[in-house]
Amino acid sequence: MKALIFAAGLGERMRPLTEHTPKPLLSVAGVPLIEWHLQRLAALGISDVVVNTSWLATQFPQTLGDGNRWGLRLHYLYEGPVPLETGGGMHNALPLLGDAPFLAVNGDIWSDFDFAHLPREPKGNAHLLMVDNPDHHPRGDFILSADGQLHDNGDAPRLTFAGIGVYRPQLLQDWQAVIGDADGSAETPPRFKLAPLLRAAMANTAVSGQHHQGRWTDVGTPERLQQLDKQLVVGAA
Template sequence: MMKALVFAAGLGERMRPLTEHTPKPLLLAGGKPLIAWHLEKLAALGVREVVINTSWLAEQFPLALGDGSRWNLRLHYAHEEPTPLETGGGMLNALPLLGDAPFLVVNGDIWTDFDFSLLPREPAGEAHLLLVDNPPQHPRGDYHLDAHGVLHDDRDAPCLTYAGIGMYRPSILDGWRAVIGDAPGSERTPPRFSVVPLQKHFMAQGRISGQHYRGQWTDVGTPQRLQALEDALRADAGPLPAR
């Protein structure tokens, strides 16, 4: 049975003052926490166990979400303190709860109408990433998706933006230290590092695939974008503004 990891440990500094007392994934959009939209999708996909990594205001997550039974899920909380371990460190820290099979990863601070069932159950290589059109705040994008569905770290080619959704093999973290090197935070226990260098490392070997989603997606990174999402969901009217 597939498991999932929801990244929810960020400090939400750009969302202040909203995140002074509420972690960003628990902010409401359309009458429910941002993270609840993901949990509903994961449950519909047939996922039964979800790991949520937490740090800032971590105690609020079990209070708000409980054990996940309302979604027919079993929630596990992987606490990181006092500083979040970033995406790579957070994934490594959660591996004992995720097991040996490929798992789905989703950022807790995005909103999308993407159907998770459109992702492959297993990536062809080390990971399969969802990409979206570049939003105004990230016009250059992240990675180039070629005609064969393979991703490249090529800034000279047209790039799309990583949506914060993907399927990963645990083996992407094998030998992580050799890839990360002496990046600040990697010497800590548990280590803190980004997954981006690992993505780029395996892209150079042709082992990261991807797909382009053209539907609704927003990175809820500022109070203004959260309000735009809220307005769109309340109105239930067409494309979301100011992605």
């Protein structure tokens, strides 16, 4: 299995911290956010990791090198000055990810979740990790039913997508039919969001999920970064 780390965001909500450092390279407890993922991917036995980049892209190889210190091979994929969004970024990375299912994780989150608890082969086209809704996202994203299927519609309580999942390349096979003429879809390479493809797959019961009730943080603001840093430092003491 290979992996993709989404690291191409502009980090606008994290300024001024991201004026000179891309968000996935900001540190918590002395370790860059992205390195926490690299450690867990290496522990899982993954050898090849694609890191998509945009803002301050040259800092990633300067900081992380070729991945050898974790027993990984890092492949940096520059998307240009404007990120391709999650769907476009995943589509752009497919030639490096191959034909088998792959793990993808957002570079700006932190969690104590063990990637080994994810399935190597999703039942459908995607398997997503869900978490309890944080204060900044109280409405959640999707509904996880008792049979492990994810749904976009329904009356049951929603959970929040953790930014961690396993995907089959087939999820993006007919992306144009789902995305249509959305802004950026006609560009080369195309720029589009992943969520519409996930919702279309859910309508065909092709997305499963699981609920992680451990620790998880979407490091979207300087305040959340500072709070997470304090928690990890205290926990390590």
